[in-house]
Amino acid sequence: MVQHSDGRFSAYDLPPPSYDPLLTQVDKGTPAGELLRRYWHPVLKASELDAEPRPVRALGEDLVLFRSGHGEVGAFHARCAHRGADLRYGKVEPQGLRCCYHGWLFDARGRCLEQPCEPDGGRLRDRVRQPSYPTRELYGLIFIYMGPLDQMPALPRYDVLETLAPNQEIRADDTSIGSGGPAIMPCNWFQAFENVMDPYHVFVLHSTFSSVQFSELLAVRPDISFAKTPGGVASTQVRRMRNGEDFVRVVEVLLPTVRISPHPAFTTPGPCTNISWYLPIDNTHTRIFTALRVPKWLPKFKFSEIPVYEGKSWFDMTEEERRRSPGDYEAQVGQGPVTFHSEENLATSDAGVALLRRLFLADLQRVRDGVAPTNVRLDDGPAYAVAAGHTFHPSAETARTQAP
Ligand code: FES
Ligand SMILES: [Fe+2]
Structure with missing residues (x-):
């Protein structure tokens, strides 16, 4: 921050803003463009x-x-x-x-x-x-591989989309921005993707600042921990409920573009049954594709059409209502076509975002070094075992008080 010795500060003193091209630029020949072309x-x-x-x-x-x-x-x-x-x-x-x-x-x-x-x-x-x-x-989606043919990996599979009960099916959705929005977000893909490892925003943006856009349970301030996993980053969010139970929500990202996040409108227990991919359309546009395992009887719906404000979906809200109850689209597109990293002030709540950025940058280096980046496997292996999901169990505190 630019600050005069007497404590005064003016935005006039800011240097020209800039973004990190390593995180954001996806064209062929750029470091991230080459990394993304391995998937x-x-x-x-x-x-x-x-x-x-x-x-x-x-x-x-x-x-x-x-x-x-x-x-x-x-x-x-x-x-x-x-x-x-x-x-x-x-x-x-x-x-x-x-x-x-x-x-x-x-x-x-x-x-x-x-x-x-x-x-x-x-x-x-x-x-x-x-x-x-x-x-x-696969999974109702068309995948393409835009990289060198001799590095073409196997197309990853996910256990929750592989094991279907007779009454279940896979559906594809391409409009799965958290609290709704048009299919194409006019902003850089990385600022949209890193939001997945920013769970603190859920209890502010989606719960206490705006109206409760998802489950009431998510309005509780969670205890959150982040961990590096073999494939990316996971967050574990623990919310103490009024009945003394802990609601544990685990969200994963797999490098470089996969989100495994139980939809926050549904807090039923069990593993996450939807997998999402963030597609960098170009440097300033992003689209999220999702494959979901659902019961066949479930009426067709789009994630973006889930009501988030007085019974209305994002599409039914007026501009005024979106200002009163902004969501993911407003927050992430509002960061600009490509957010300015030079003007950020990362804090402790950004630990997941920082870890994700570090791992992504490490993969850029791997590609430069001629080493396979994370989650690239040339041969078919077992389906990925999803860890994300919701569980409910007695809190450690409750267990103690109930002990004989
Ligand atoms: S056939 Fe002539 S431009 Fe395509
Ligand atoms: Fe969100």
Whole structure:
């Protein structure tokens, strides 16, 4: 902080603000851009891939995804390999995607199958490849891998999404900002993601400052501890309830983009049954995809449509009501397109955020050193055993007083 010797302080004395490019910049060739390109990222719900090509932006690259008539999913650079027409205006055909400009047809792997304006349909067409990325479909989401092929990891699986009772199913959601908001957040992905390891904000922003947006239980000030885990960071939040029981809420992040957080509107006991991925669309836009295990009878709903203010969801609130009862969207987008780290004053409650940043920066170094970063596994292994969830048990204090 700039302060004169007599204690006076003026914002005029602040140096120009800046952000940490290592935490925030996702373009190819940047340290974080290269780290993020070592992982699979969901970019669309599988249900969004129908007969039309879908424009998608991921890690600062404009792409077009499609499902060919034969069922193969392609993820292309948006610019056609011929002369750059935007393939979002292309047509999906049984064998692949046809560009609107001169009709070149590409299969899902980018091989050029037809060049209708060339002699014999394109004698040299085998020399052309439309730039494309590998794709996978899992948990109702389309994942793509945008990194070096020889480093392509296995697509991780999660035990809570693998073991389904006969009456359960997996659903995909792409609007799961904590207390609601539009699917795309106009802010940097890291400031959104580090919020997961900022559990202190729950009892202020979501409970005592705004109206109670989630469960009343979360309005209790918790005791919180953070721990480094093999895959990232976990927070353990203990809230003493009026009946003397402890409500224990565990939230995990897995590097670099995975959130495992029981939805705070539901405080039922048990493991967390939803997994979320933060997609850095580019340096100033973020989208959260979620796969949830739910009972089949549960009516279709979106996380963002859960009521958070006088029975209204974020979408039904007026601007005035959002000022009166702001939530995650207002707090995180309000930090700016890319938050200024130079102007922060981190405190003890930011221990989880600080730990997450340190681990992320350590992974950047691993990639620079040619070492696999956290959670990259080249071969299929067992599904990740989720630790996040809610438990209720007698507090140590209650147990003592009830002891014979
Ligand atoms: S630009 Fe696509 S076929 Fe010519
Ligand atoms: Fe929140």
